[in-house]
Amino acid sequence: MPEEPRPLAVSEVMRRRLRAQPVLRLRELWNPGDPDSGAGQALGRVFEEMARQGLTQAGTVSICTWPATEAGLIPGEAAVPVDRPGRSAGEVEALTLPAGTALSILYRDDIHLTSSEPVVDQLRTYADAQGLALTDAPRWIYHTAPDWNLEPDDHLIEALWPIRDEE
Numbered sequence: 173m174p175e176e177p178r179p180l181a182v183s184e185v186m187r188r189r190l191r192a193q194p195v196l197r198l199r200e201l202w203n204p205g206d207p208d209s210g211a212g213q214a215l216g217r218v219f220e221e222m223a224r225q226g227l228t229q230a231g232t233v234s235i236c237t238w239p240a241t242e243a244g245l246i247p248g249e250a251a252v253p254v255d256r257p258g259r260s261a262g263e264v265e266a267l268t269l270p271a272g273t274a275l276s277i278l279y280r281d282d283i284h285l286t287s288s289e290p291v292v293d294q295l296r297t298y299a300d301a302q303g304l305a306l307t308d309a310p311r312w313i314y315h316t317a318p319d320w321n322l323e324p325d326d327h328l329i330e331a332l333w334p335i336r337d338e339e
Contacts, residue, residue: 182328183277185298190334192271193231194196196221197251198264202237204246214250215278216272227254234311234319234332251321275299278315281329288312291331305336 196218203209215233222229231253238247251269258266275295280288292310299306310333315324 182274182280185275185277187335188276188330188332190269190272190274193253194255194257194266195251195253195269196227196258196264196266197249199247199249199265201241201245202248203238204240204244211248211250214248215252218250218252218264221261222252222254222258224261225258227256227258229253230255232313232315234313236253236309236311238309244278272334272338274311274332275304276330276332278328278330280326288331295331295333299333299335305334307334311331 179207179288198218199213200214202211202214206207214307229252234251235324236249236251240246257268277291277295279287279291296306296311298304310331313330315328315330
């Protein structure tokens, strides 16, 4: 039986300060069995709206997912940081992600985040040991792009999980 893929950590878990960042994002249910559904298609629609509004990408795209629905659909979010606040249009929402603190780890994985579960476990374990409260869901930030990466199953990915700031 083949061995389970294991993430290759590139960094230790660290705390990272985040600045407020305007983004355009699309949240929807993704159907894993439909090639026209998912993060890639959602990002495409966000980029189309950015072009309509004359916005420029101002950072690395991120993806969030939550547990599947009973019907097997994946609630997902695709977000692109932009150079200035945009306008919501149709399914694409304009907002500013708040400043705050997050836990971060860099690791190597395939485009489908096959090794994401152990990374999530590592972030939870670190947060528990430090007495930190995780908020929302982890953001998956691809530091390599699928269209230019020569190794499509070897991406540098950052898992970024916001934590409640200490008062």
